Amino acid sequence: MGTPDAVRLVDHYLQLCEDRRLDEAGRFLAPQARLVFPAGREYSSLAQMAAGSAGTYRWVRKHRDRYLVGDAEGRVSVTSLGRLYGEWLDGTSFDGIRYADVFVLDDGLIAEQHVYNDLALVASLRNA
Structure with a gap:
């Protein structure tokens, strides 16, 4: 999978997640994709991920500022920064x-998604 295709795949996936589709x-x-979120929370499905974020915010979206694409052990990796x-x-x-969201693609599918953000930090400072 080439760089433009990998970026399009990840961008489309993120948009669908934002739209709750x-x-x-x-x-x-x-199959067996790993969805790893801050504090080491790992989900086996998107429905489980959505349920896990309930109680934190009403809704969240992303300004996807840029993408970085590389090779991770023979698999394509895409990082979305924003x-x-x-x-x-x-x-x-x-x-x-x-x-920062880091994706590892395997055969044109997302095998891993690792999510890093300052949402919990900002929430704790807001509540302090």
């Missing part, structure tokens, strides 16, 4: 919270 987004995942924006549970909006 999780069944469609799930078609981009390899900023989160959305709405906290109390209705207050947020923007500019940095994130």
